[in-house]
Amino acid sequence: MDVGALIIGDELLSGKRQDKHLQALIRLLAARGMKLAWAEYLGDSPARIEAALKRAFADGDLVFSFGGIGATPDDHTRASAARALGVELELHPDAKTIIEGRFGVDAYPHRINMGVFPAGARLIANPVNQIPGFSHGDVHFVPGFPSMAWPMIEAVLDTHYPYLFSASPDVDLTLIAIEAREGDLIDLMQDFVARYPALRFSSLPSFATAERPMQIEFGFTGQSALAAIALAELEKALKARDYTVLPGKSA
Structure with missing residues (x-):
């Protein structure tokens, strides 16, 4: 189950x-052995928000x-979500009780709309206000x-998704091949992608500068033991082709 963010x-x-929010969500997920798969930034455009939410509801992520769930005219998320789902907006009875208890008569005519979903x-309970x-x-x-947002997300994760937590989270292991060109190594990269379908493979080339030569940083992301095996095999394969290999920055 991939995890995504709409900001x-x-x-x-x-x-x-x-x-x-992006870095905070990455941290909250990492603390539970999870990773963010994608993120999308959107302006206050009802049509764009609706389209993004249609994809989100359909994809199963x-x-x-x-943002956008307040009661001001530029808060479009609640209405866009209803259109994306093909349902009506309605005042949630429990939200009505909460908002009336918080604001009394001042809940009307506008603040009560924050309970229309x-x-x-x-x-999702809000521990702040x-x-x-x-x-x-x-x-x-x-x-x-x-x-408000971050403790609410923690509560959602801890209450509903502990089955997604991992005691052994994915790691990122990398190495650097000096004076390497991607075009010369396509066959090797294809071989490793096919050999290790459970891992995510990456290739990040860098041009030569006054401080360092041209190089490629190769990486594997996945379970620690399998990623270590793949990295060791890739290092051996690169050295067999006479490339100088250096350790990368791994996490």
């Missing part, structure tokens, strides 16, 4: 604010959507405020 807000794309939504996020299937919607 929403014109202020991020205009540079008015710097995104903090575990997705976290950040696509039909069938489940609430009690205004909930919501989930539909494996897509989870949290506010754009980091202090």
Whole structure:
């Protein structure tokens, strides 16, 4: 089950604010032996948000959507999610109770809209100001405020997805081949991709500079033991072709 992120807000794309969610989500997942597979930044465009959410609901991934669930005119995520699902928006009864308890008569006419979600939504508790996020299937919607979003994501992961946690998370093992050109090593790369389908293979070439020669950083990502075997075999194969091989930065 891949994990993805939708990070929403014109202020991020205009540079008015710097995104903090991506690195935080990577850290939260890594602490549980999980990895982020993809991320997408979106402005406050209802059509784009709807299209992205249609893909998210259809793909079967575990997705976290950040931002756009407030009650101001530029918050389009709730309505876009309803259209993507083909359902109506409705006031969630538990959200109604929470918002009325928080604001009293001042919940109306606008704040109450923060409890209007696509039909069938489940609430995500907000430990900071009690205004909930919501989930539909494996897509989870949290506010754009980091202090609220991050503990809400931790609660979702720990409550609903412990079966995805890994006690032995994937590692990234790399090595560097000096004076190597990708075009000369396509056959070798294809061989290793076919030989190790359980690993993700990467090739990152770098041009020569005044400080270092031309080189390629090769890497394998996956379970530690298998990645170590693949890396050792690749090193042997490269040396057999007379390349100088150096250790890479592995994690």
